[in-house]
Amino acid sequence: MKQHGTKEDDNGSIIRERFSVNDNNPTSFRDVRYVGSNNDRLLPDSKSIQRGKVLIVDDEEDILEFISYNLEKEGFAVYTAANGKEGLIIAATHHPSLIILDLGLPDIDGQEILKKIREWYTNPVIVLSVRSSEDDIIKALDHGANDYLTKPFRSGELL
Numbered sequence: 001m002k003q004h005g006t007k008e009d010d011n012g013s014i015i016r017e018r019f020s021v022n023d024n025n026p027t028s029f030r031d032v033r034y035v036g037s038n039n040d041r042l043l044p045d046s047k048s049i050q051r052g053k054v055l056i057v058d059d060e061e062d063i064l065e066f067i068s069y070n071l072e073k074e075g076f077a078v079y080t081a082a083n084g085k086e087g088l089i090i091a092a093t094h095h096p097s098l099i100i101l102d103l104g105l106p107d108i109d110g111q112e113i114l115k116k117i118r119e120w121y122t123n124p125v126i127v128l129s130v131r132s133s134e135d136d137i138i139k140a141l142d143h144g145a146n147d148y149l150t151k152p153f154r155s156g157e158l159l
Contacts, residue, residue: 052097084108
């Protein structure tokens with residue numbers, strides 16, 4: 001994983017690290033909330049630790065930002081991935097408390113990711129997808145999803 005840069009929000013407490021699994025796709029972001037000034041980035045915010053870590057795997061940047069913003073407001077530490085390969089790597093390395101997974105990813109179908117994750121990951125997985133057919137929903141639940149929401153959705157449904 002290669003880091004490509006960071007940026008902060010207005011109050012200096014969120015670091016957005018751009019990283020990629022390979023040099024061909026530097027488009028994913030990982031958001032981490034830290035305590036302290038720009039020079040003190042060692043301790044995660046205690047509120048984020050209490051609420052847990054959430055991984056969002058979705059190729060739509062607007063969705064990633066919307067969900068990240070709402071979860072961070074609720075005190076969660078948020079990691080994001082724009083494709084399935086990065087999602088699997090982040091899930092394995094950061095052990096999130098929850099994964100929110102889109103099925104329509106550019107590299108690996110979300111159903112396949114769900115099956116792979118369920119080989120070792122025991123925390124909840126919520127599928128968030130435009131696919132709304134009964135077959136897709138049943139297949140995702142059979143593959144281990146704990147819940148299934150269809151896009152478009154309201155933030156209250158997710159939180």
